[in-house]
Amino acid sequence: MNFKKIIYVVIMLLISLFSFAQGGKKLDKIIKRDYQIIECTIARMSDKTVEYSLPGETMQISLDVSQIARIDFASGRSQTFDVSANASTPASENSGQVIASAEMKPNTIAVLPVPYVNSGTMESSEEMAKFAQNDLYNKLLDKSANLFPLTVQDLRVTNSLLHKAGIDYKNIDETPIQDLEKILGVDNIVAAKVSFTLTEGATSSTYNSGNAKVSDNNKKVKTSDVSTTNSSNLTYYNYMVYFDMYKNATKIYSQTRKPFLNIKDSWMDSITYLLKRSPIYVKK
Known part of the structure; x- marks a missing residue:
């Protein structure tokens, strides 16, 4: 009788363990x-x-691989996909490397290309994206004493590594930060974006000029007035600047700012303002 009870307990224990294993089944993760x-x-x-x-569902869902950065399988294996926007095939099936990584340089910050987008037409400018990136890079260099112990990665190195990985100002927002850090070999990244809309306004100004003639008897006055009106059209830039900083793939600072003035280069003032208030900036 005791032997039967032992068998019963063992069977129930096995059933419980099996049920627990089924309920706690490890899942795959698509990032x-x-x-x-x-x-x-x-x-x-x-x-x-x-x-x-x-x-808990049996229905199967299909997802295009172009939307996938990495898959972590329940078995422990990882498969990553090419970060190039035009890629549609897996790049590797190893430990999670997207492409060949650059040598890691601790305490180094890289400046990403800065998308410069007309939010009304959704058109972006390659020329302005490079100009904005260069402007931010120079601001960091000018304030390098305030960034210690960080070193700013040379802009040519950054852009060369991004180009080899198939990344530019058009698809920079689609690439995970952890992948960018591996590609660039840095542990700090500053990423900015400039969005704007254009509005038109008209101004006018009037100038008066005249000559007065007085008669000999000093009673009659004749005047001849000339009035000139000039009008011109002005373009107003309505900017919004987005400014993010990352350290070891973690966002440590994120701010947006609208410039006080609506002139063409006012976004540069916002970049300076946000940089000086970022956690990497130390006042001397």
């Missing part, structure tokens, strides 16, 4: 380029799509 994490069970993969099901 998307927009930083969304999907916990799921992956059913199948191809060079274009990944099919998965959510916990």
